[in-house]
Amino acid sequence: MVKSRKPKHGDVLKRVEHLFDEADMVFAKDKQLANRYIALARRLAMRVNLRLPSHLKRRYCKFCYSYLKPGINLTVRLNNGKLVYYCHECKHHFRMPLHNK
Secondary structure (H helix, E strand, C coil): CCCCCCCCHHHHHHHHHHHHHHHHHHCCCCHHHHHHHHHHHHHHHHHCCCCCCHHHHCCECCCCCCECCECCCEEEEEECCEEEEEECCCCCEEEEECCCC
16 A cells, blocks of 8 residues: 655644745745745645635735735725725735624
8 A cells, every 4th residue: 555645734834834934934035036926825735725814815926826915915904894905916806804703
């Protein structure tokens, strides 16, 4: 019986979080490299069918896949009980509902 060599979700999640942290550190110096780290993290997560946690999903644009930093290339607004993220790279916006806890 041959064991599968497919990586475990926990290992992949750690690697994806590490790539997001690297993108955060290098963003001020090189935006293209930060965007490359995000692309690698997305591809790695898709390879094992890993659903990204919400705190990671909000750190990149769903349309142009660029790393987002509030105040630099992202505007965050509150509108009718929803968070509205506006990407300055591709000029798209996306809304997320706020949940009352």
